[in-house]
Amino acid sequence: MPDFTFCPNCGNKLNPVEVDGKMHLGCAGDDDGWQRPRCRNFIHWNNPAPCVAVLLPVLKLSKDNLPEKYWQKNKFETGGGLQPNAVVLVQRGVEPFKGMWCLPCGFMDSCEDPWAAAKREAKEEAMADIEYMQLLDACAPPAEEGKPINQLILFYMARLVGGGDVAGDDAAAVGWFMGNELPDIAFSTHQKVIDDYFNGRWTYKGNVTASIRLN
Numbered sequence: 347m348p349d350f351t352f353c354p355n356c357g358n359k360l361n362p363v364e365v366d367g368k369m370h371l372g373c374a375g376d377d378d379g380w381q382r383p384r385c386r387n388f389i390h391w392n393n394p395a396p397c398v399a400v401l402l403p404v405l406k407l408s409k410d411n412l413p414e415k416y417w418q419k420n421k422f423e424t425g426g427g428l429q430p431n432a433v434v435l436v437q438r439g440v441e442p443f444k445g446m447w448c449l450p451c452g453f454m455d456s457c458e459d460p461w462a463a464a465k466r467e468a469k470e471e472a473m474a475d476i477e478y479m480q481l482l483d484a485c486a487p488p489a490e491e492g493k494p495i496n497q498l499i500l501f502y503m504a505r506l507v508g509g510g511d512v513a514g515d516d517a518a519a520v521g522w523f524m525g526n527e528l529p530d531i532a533f534s535t536h537q538k539v540i541d542d543y544f545n546g547r548w549t550y551k552g553n554v555t556a557s558i559r560l561n
């Protein structure tokens with residue numbers, strides 16, 4: 347959320363207001379005698395903006411290490427036993443951190459359900475169809491380069507059931523990366539979740555289905 351200078355309702359300059367011992371910006375709304383009931387005692391709370399990010403474990407194999415009977419074109423169907431060894435990352439096509447990589451992520455739309463937002467972002471950025479698995483973590487990111495980041499990020503783990511290998515809007519590229527070949531990650535919060543996954547903090551349950559492809 348931006349720190350407003352002027353009231354978003356009436357355009358008057360916002361003034362410091364103390365509420366419960368904390369300073370906020372507020373608009374009295376009737377300084378100049380106008381009737382502006384929406385603004386009277388308006389407080390700009392500057393709440394964090396909620397974001398979602400999706401960890402998509404996938405199984406990345408090469409023709410060299412899988413018997414031919416298991417593969418067909420670039421997709422696999424497995425009976426079980428195969429576990430993911432990689433995650434889906436998108437290369438950022440826009441600032442900030444353009445050119446670096448991160449989990450599929452984005453801001454929630456107005457009044458949007460957070461899991462619906464995660465599904466939407468996975469589709470928009472990586473053309474990925476996903477199924478809910480688990481809410482992994484929630485955090486407020488630390489300041490970056492001295493600038494506070496007023497956000498709340500919800501991290502989901504999801505099962506990739508289709509796509510996930512073609513860049514969509516805002517993404518320059520999509521890649522599947524194993525823990526020992528990670529590219530430069532744009533955000534420390536994403537880096538931590540990715541590291542935690544590869545360090546075994548969370549377990550992917552069930553089979554990989556569409557989330558297998560030849561490297």
Ligand SMILES: [Zn+2]
Pocket residue numbers: 353354355356357358373374375382385388
């Ligand atoms: Zn106002």
